[in-house]
Amino acid sequence: MRTRDEVTLQVAPRLFARARTPAELLDLPLTELQAILRPAAFAETKARHLRAIARRAVDDYGGALPCQEAALLALPGIGPKCAHLGLGIACGLPFIAVDIHVHRVTNRWGYVRTRSPEETMRALEQQLPRAYWVEINRLLVPFGKHICTGTLPRCTACPVLPYCQQVGVRYHRSPNETGSVPAG
Numbered sequence: 022m023r024t025r026d027e028v029t030l031q032v033a034p035r036l037f038a039r040a041r042t043p044a045e046l047l048d049l050p051l052t053e054l055q056a057i058l059r060p061a062a063f064a065e066t067k068a069r070h071l072r073a074i075a076r077r078a079v080d081d082y083g084g085a086l087p088c089q090e091a092a093l094l095a096l097p098g099i100g101p102k103c104a105h106l107g108l109g110i111a112c113g114l115p116f117i118a119v120d121i122h123v124h125r126v127t128n129r130w131g132y133v134r135t136r137s138p139e140e141t142m143r144a145l146e147q148q149l150p151r152a153y154w155v156e157i158n159r160l161l162v163p164f165g166k167h168i169c170t171g172t173l174p175r176c177t178a179c180p181v182l183p184y185c186q187q188v189g190v191r192y193h194r195s196p197n198e199t200g201s202v203p204a205g
């Protein structure tokens with residue numbers, strides 16, 4: 022189960038109020054770190070991963086993680102999406118972060134035809150202009166949460182309806198939001 026953004030927005034400021042750097046995070050007792058993270062899913066596991074990552078940053082990299090994909094992917098709990106978010110946002114490098122929203126939306130558009138976020142990432146790397154590699158995540162995550170939702174997307178209110186192939190969309194939300202209507 023993934024942590025909802027609303028919970029992340031509560032937890033992150035509380036964590037940063039106690040620890041702004043990897044070194045400060047290592048000074049936090051594990052029980053306190055777990056308590057700070059507890060509203061999040063798998064808080065105990067995340068606390069262990071955060072400490073291990075902070076330890077690696079301090080011991081191996083002088084206190085700050087490097088802007089290197091392989092180094093980030095070697096950290097516990099870090100997959101391609103998370104690594105690419107860090108490389109794109111913190112390091113300013115061209116990397117595409119694909120989560121379930123980016124995957125779903127680009128497939129419904131018909132822009133890619135893929136079966137997993139990893140496949141979508143590789144397909145986007147082939148055809149999406151580099152200028153959009155970092156910002157596609159920031160743009161499509163809220164779009165996928167509020168417009169192109171997993172079930173019953175809001176196609177009649179969607180600004181890109183004229184350009185969208187609506188792949189796999191059989192029904193979308195009715196304009197008055199009370200039910201569904203067939204797509205197409």
Ligand code: SF4
Nearest residue numbers: 169174176179182185
């Ligand atoms: S038209 Fe519908 S399926 Fe296409 S992007 Fe908009 S909400 Fe999603």
